[in-house]
Amino acid sequence: MSAEFNDEQISMQHGSGGQATRRLVDGLFAAALSNDVLDAMGDAAILSAGGLRLAMTTDTFVVSPHTFPGGSIGSLAVHGTVNDLAVSGAEPIGLTAGFVLEAGLEVEQLREQVRAMSDAAREAGVSVIAGDTKVVENGRADGMYINTAGVGLVREEARLDPALVQPGDAVLVSGPIGDHGIAIMIARDEIDIESDLGSDSRSVLPLTRALIDTLGSSIRWMRDATRGGVATVLNELAESSRAGVIVEEAAVPLRDEVRGACELLGLDPLHVANEGQFIAVVDGSRADEALDALGGVSGGESACRIGTITEEHRGRVIGQTEFGGKRVIDVLVGDPLPRIC
Amino acid sequence: MSAEFNDEQISMQHGSGGQATRRLVDGLFAAALSNDVLDAMGDAAILSAGGLRLAMTTDTFVVSPHTFPGGSIGSLAVHGTVNDLAVSGAEPIGLTAGFVLEAGLEVEQLREQVRAMSDAAREAGVSVIAGDTKVVENGRADGMYINTAGVGLVREEARLDPALVQPGDAVLVSGPIGDHGIAIMIARDEIDIESDLGSDSRSVLPLTRALIDTLGSSIRWMRDATRGGVATVLNELAESSRAGVIVEEAAVPLRDEVRGACELLGLDPLHVANEGQFIAVVDGSRADEALDALGGVSGGESACRIGTITEEHRGRVIGQTEFGGKRVIDVLVGDPLPRIC
Numbered sequence: 001m002s003a004e005f006n007d008e009q010i011s012m013q014h015g016s017g018g019q020a021t022r023r024l025v026d027g028l029f030a031a032a033l034s035n036d037v038l039d040a041m042g043d044a045a046i047l048s049a050g051g052l053r054l055a056m057t058t059d060t061f062v063v064s065p066h067t068f069p070g071g072s073i074g075s076l077a078v079h080g081t082v083n084d085l086a087v088s089g090a091e092p093i094g095l096t097a098g099f100v101l102e103a104g105l106e107v108e109q110l111r112e113q114v115r116a117m118s119d120a121a122r123e124a125g126v127s128v129i130a131g132d133t134k135v136v137e138n139g140r141a142d143g144m145y146i147n148t149a150g151v152g153l154v155r156e157e158a159r160l161d162p163a164l165v166q167p168g169d170a171v172l173v174s175g176p177i178g179d180h181g182i183a184i185m186i187a188r189d190e191i192d193i194e195s196d197l198g199s200d201s202r203s204v205l206p207l208t209r210a211l212i213d214t215l216g217s218s219i220r221w222m223r224d225a226t227r228g229g230v231a232t233v234l235n236e237l238a239e240s241s242r243a244g245v246i247v248e249e250a251a252v253p254l255r256d257e258v259r260g261a262c263e264l265l266g267l268d269p270l271h272v273a274n275e276g277q278f279i280a281v282v283d284g285s286r287a288d289e290a291l292d293a294l295g296g297v298s299g300g301e302s303a304c305r306i307g308t309i310t311e312e313h314r315g316r317v318i319g320q321t322e323f324g325g326k327r328v329i330d331v332l333v334g335d336p337l338p339r340i341c
Numbered sequence: 342m343s344a345e346f347n348d349e350q351i352s353m354q355h356g357s358g359g360q361a362t363r364r365l366v367d368g369l370f371a372a373a374l375s376n377d378v379l380d381a382m383g384d385a386a387i388l389s390a391g392g393l394r395l396a397m398t399t400d401t402f403v404v405s406p407h408t409f410p411g412g413s414i415g416s417l418a419v420h421g422t423v424n425d426l427a428v429s430g431a432e433p434i435g436l437t438a439g440f441v442l443e444a445g446l447e448v449e450q451l452r453e454q455v456r457a458m459s460d461a462a463r464e465a466g467v468s469v470i471a472g473d474t475k476v477v478e479n480g481r482a483d484g485m486y487i488n489t490a491g492v493g494l495v496r497e498e499a500r501l502d503p504a505l506v507q508p509g510d511a512v513l514v515s516g517p518i519g520d521h522g523i524a525i526m527i528a529r530d531e532i533d534i535e536s537d538l539g540s541d542s543r544s545v546l547p548l549t550r551a552l553i554d555t556l557g558s559s560i561r562w563m564r565d566a567t568r569g570g571v572a573t574v575l576n577e578l579a580e581s582s583r584a585g586v587i588v589e590e591a592a593v594p595l596r597d598e599v600r601g602a603c604e605l606l607g608l609d610p611l612h613v614a615n616e617g618q619f620i621a622v623v624d625g626s627r628a629d630e631a632l633d634a635l636g637g638v639s640g641g642e643s644a645c646r647i648g649t650i651t652e653e654h655r656g657r658v659i660g661q662t663e664f665g666g667k668r669v670i671d672v673l674v675g676d677p678l679p680r681i682c
Contacts, residue, residue, distance in 0.1 A: 005448065007448055008447065008448055008449075009444075009445055009446065009447060009448060010442045010443070010444055010445065010446040010447075010448060010451065010476055011444050011445075011476070012444050012476050012478065013476075014442065014474070014476050015442070015474065015475050015476030015477075021474065024474065025472070025474065028448070028451065028452055028455060029438075029455055029472055029474070032452070032455040032456050032458070032459045033438075033455065033458065033459050033462070033468075033469045033472070035468040035469070035470065037435065037468060037470040037471075038468065038469060038470050038471065038472070044471060045435060045437075045470035045471040047434060047435055047470060049393070049395075049434045049494050050391075050392075050393045050494055051391075052390070052391045052393060054390075054395075054434065054492065056434075056435055056437060056470060056471055056490075056492055057437065057471050058437035058438065058439045058471055058472065058473050058488065058490055059439065059473045060439040060440070060441055060473055060474075060475045060488060061475075062441060062475045062477050093388060093390045093395065093397075094378065094386060094388055094397055096386075096397060096398065096399035096490050097370075097374075097399065098399045098400065098401040098439075098488045098490070099401070100401055100403060100441065100486055101351045101355065101356070102351070103350075103351055103352050103353050104350055104351065104352075105350065105351040106349065106350060106351075107346065107348055107349055107350060107351060107369070108349075110351065110369065111369055111373070114369060114370055114373040114374065115373050117373070117374065118373045118374050121374070127374075127376040127378060127379065128374045128376070128379060129376065129378040129379050129386035129388060129397060130378075130379065130385060130386040130397055130398050130399055131366070131370055131374070131379070131399065132399050132400045132401050132488075133355065133356065133362065133365065133366065133370070133401075134356050134401045134402075134403045134486075134680075135351055135352070135353050135354075135355050135356030135679075136356075136403050136483060136486075136680065137353065137679075139480065140481075140482060140483045141481060141482060142477060142481045145441055145475075145477075145486070147399070147401060147439045147473075147488035147490075149397075149399055149437050149439070149488075149490030151395065151397055151492050153390055153391055338476070338478075339475075339477065339478075
């Protein structure tokens with residue numbers, strides 16, 4: 001199915017979440033580890049056990065720096081995995097945490113991140129139930145890397161499947177995009193702008209919960225737009241559903257700082273990483289209800305409709321400007337934002 | 342309960358699996374992340390969901406070198422997590438894999454390890470159902486680190502709990518100990534001996550399965566003896582069960598090469614890591630049946646009884662020599678074998 005992966009060396013762009021990551025995953029990992037569940041390639045794998053539908057997911061966090069406005073590697077590690085479960089229609093059962101620590105790390109820095117994990121977990125209503133710690137020599141890591149894996153119980157009403165996506169469905173976003181990526185770049189002094197912009201890192205569980213409570217099986221598909229941004233997840237949707245996706249560019253919610261920073265850097269905000277926003281495709285006739293449900297939850301007030309599923313442009317994502325212009329919105333190529341999560 | 346963790350910097354011994362790891366886990370991780378399930382501190386966490394008992398576990402692998410006689414980081418990453426589920430009395434449902442890759446890594450090396458994971462998973466009868474890949478700059482890792490997490494369904498008959506351990510119970514080991522640790526040291530040229538010793542890295546699932554099939558709830562407790570070795574897991578047992586553990590030192594199965602290497606290096610084989618051996622405590626009156634069950638499975642032929650649970654020496658592990666001598670067997674202090682898994 002997928003092309004063989006013929007790159008000779010791993011480079012930073014293989015970690016971008018964009019095109020190079022996709023080639024690596026499809027051409028090497030999936031090729032070797034192929035099985036029905038992995039091949040479905042959702043944000044979390046869904047499997048049946050003892051009559052239940054379980055969601056299972058993993059994410060490793062290598063973000064640099066470890067703390068940034070609006071979050072830290074510890075809170076991000078919890079939110080990232082909680083969100084993968086949430087957009088799978090699941091209620092988290094438990095998280096695990098695996099640490100790689102660099103010898104010489106100040107214990108105070110570790111303590112700060114474990115506390116951040118604890119706070120984020122409590123706030124999201126989940127528990128870290130198992131852990132593991134390894135230590136490598138000084139110079140063999142960057143302070144710490146944190147893996148979290150999570151398991152959740154998929155809600156009965158949730159029937160999320162790209163194959164159910166159909167023309168006329170509405171494409172919603174939970175809030176303004178690009179905050180995380182730009183906040184990290186500011187924290188790294190990679191852009192010289194005055195701003196109090198913070199990462200959007202948060203648990204989206206209250207939002208997905210409200211959406212499922214209200215719409216049930218009228219939600220077709222959800223995905224959090226992390227590495228590679230909204231453009232990358234919409235392309236994955238277009239490809240897996242074989243539908244066309246039209247994005248009304250003017251409708252995409254964007255803070256002024258993010259718009260400005262993207263213009264300065266020549267970045268498309270649709271490629272910038274988010275850590276607290278997700279895309280939902282819902283039955284078009286229920287889009288207003290969905291937005292009401294999201295708007296009724298703290299943090300969901302800016303949720304809005306950004307597009308529509310179409311018969312045309314199958315397998316592609318098309319941006320439509322206010323003036324009737326069109327462009328192909330492609331996945332991220334290269335890695336302008338390394339170690340963003 | 343546990344002492345606060347006051348070390349200022351992380352050092353290699355915090356990754357040993359022995360005393361320093363224990364202080365870090367109890368004094369920092371458990372203190373911050375405390376919850377009922379984590380506090381139970383088993384090899385895998387056991388939790389209830391939808392009427393089922395699930396086991397969940399995580400392990401990160403940083404072993405150096407990546408390949409060694411008898412295994413590699415890829416196969417180890419599968420076996421380690423499968424074994425944590427197995428000794429919890431569970432049948433694996435699925436594994437996740439999280440990779441940290443160092444920019445500049447030869448793709449062929451990655452491919453080799455992903456294939457090793459695939460082979461190990463197929464052999465163990467499990468699937469890798471979700472994954473994640475991050476890339477860090479050259480010099481910020483050591484080729485690759487692999488995290489695996491696993492979820493399993495705990496078998497109805499399995500009622501493993503250190504609180505059930507009682508005087509008269511038999512302590513069994515599944516086979517010769519110390520092979521993994523010594524094989525790694527040989528691969529690193531840290532010992533100059535001629536030997537074709539290989540790591541014992543393997544799935545112990547066929548063995549735990551046979552034991553549960555035969556003994557059911559007469560098995561009190563199982564644990565795989567990885568970092569920190571048999572001595573460390575027996576000390577954890579003694580502490581959590583508040584029982585005494587007597588080890589007949591002459592009964593501990595040991596290959597000549599391992600005995601010789603330990604003598605050369607001044608190591609206690611009971612402190613050396615294993616990746617395919619586990620300890621089981623069973624009702625003393627059914628010890629022979631248990632050994633027959635293990636002996637009937639390929640790879641279980643050397644299983645034997647090495648000790649007994651006693652009223653005396655509560656909370657301690659006591660070694661008994663052939664000549665009637667006694668010594669306290671303590672947990673590993675320091676880290677003579679860094680990055681062993």
